[in-house]
Amino acid sequence: MSMPDTRPPLGGLPEGGQTRRLALVGTRGVVGRCRDFTRQALQDWHWLPGVTEEQQEVAEDVLLLVSELVTNANLHAGGAVELLLHGTRERLRVEVSDGSRQQPAPRTPYQASRPGGHGLHIITRLSTAWGSEPRPTGKSVWVEVAAP
Amino acid sequence: MSMPDTRPPLGGLPEGGQTRRLALVGTRGVVGRCRDFTRQALQDWHWLPGVTEEQQEVAEDVLLLVSELVTNANLHAGGAVELLLHGTRERLRVEVSDGSRQQPAPRTPYQASRPGGHGLHIITRLSTAWGSEPRPTGKSVWVEVAAP
């Protein structure tokens, strides 16, 4: 048996977590809308406003991750179709599905001084895990972040 | 007294014309939304679909003019605040107001091969008249196009 969890309870999150979905149409204005939707969930789930600096930073990282996933779906996969957030007391999972079967692949070599290739680099560095899964009409790209 | 107007009546347009206004917030997704709003008015006022090729072209010119005006307000004036369309049987007037007192000024020399400066060039070429007027909290830039 594990030690009792002494962290403050993450409000609004029942056993098993909570899922929120945002259906998306088109590519216009979608990136900001996805961040707004995520910001609301993070507030409801008490990840935002962060009490400690670390908590605040993790929540900001999540907004950045959402932005990168949705941007990639818009640029490389004909547009994001759905944003899914799944929060538990332990971690947050973000899934962005699109209509393309093509998989994300980090560009190599990574070049800090040139435009391009920074999205997956940021995703790799800020998430505890990320991947891509086929879906009936495309795929979804997901990231996970541990609760602060 | 002028000759009786033998053109087909422009539907939905009473004597004195009709005005439609779209209030705008932010800069995200606003350009397309303004074209959609204009397209609807052009349909209601029977400018679209154009019966002759010339009518179709004039309606398309109007959508381009709206796009240029709103884009300029977003790029150079902190965002468009309102789109106003005023249609009469003789002409359509488009006004885009923003929160900046600065006036639009064509860039010189005009260089076809370089990015920049094409917006006001298009406006000058496609409108019968255009100008800018101060408003209490900024200005509005307007164009007029003769009914086809």
Next chain:
Amino acid sequence: MNRVSAAAEPPVGSEFTVSSRRTGTSVVVAVVGELDLDTVQALTSELATAVDDRGIRAIVVDCQGLSFCDSTGLNALLAARLRAEGQGVAVSLAAVPAATSRMFGITGADTVFQLYPDVETALGAA
């Protein structure tokens, strides 16, 4: 599991997508939808990637599906052309629809770009 669903906002009137396919030393970049300030970045990114691709000599922008284009779209094409020129890559446009063709006439873009009736002709000339 506790599910909360949020409805999408009403669909916007337009979308814009860009996709690329490579044939030999050419890339065909197909644009579909309305190209303006709100959507241009997808084209800018795709063209930048194509220009930077070492093996590429020619970029053909397939405009068949381009339902709208304003000066922001033109600027993106002109900027890509300037960058491409510096690297010995030619940029041409294929199947430009009537409305955009008129805009290119007004702005002089028709004298700046090689224009072709379709992608095949453009690739043949490349």
Next chain:
Amino acid sequence: MNRVSAAAEPPVGSEFTVSSRRTGTSVVVAVVGELDLDTVQALTSELATAVDDRGIRAIVVDCQGLSFCDSTGLNALLAARLRAEGQGVAVSLAAVPAATSRMFGITGADTVFQLYPDVETALGAA
């Protein structure tokens, strides 16, 4: 006159504005709001105008009001820097907020750009 009023859609959560002011041979480009795929073109255009301005030797991007920036914003800054370099114009960043500063650390952008705590310091170094 017959008036029809249409209500605005609900305000979006963020805006983005860019403005420039010139001091000597430097331009200060101030960015305010959330910088991403939906908003980046305003910055791209403004930086391109500044880079092309013949008398300019230095561009300082004032990031004090930058409430969000992702890799799309970074790409715009990097692309402007490449273009500016080719014309002997220096691009530096001032007053970068904490979240973006961390992103710059992760991506190595903090080693690519000169970063200054505020615009005055950046102008002094230019």
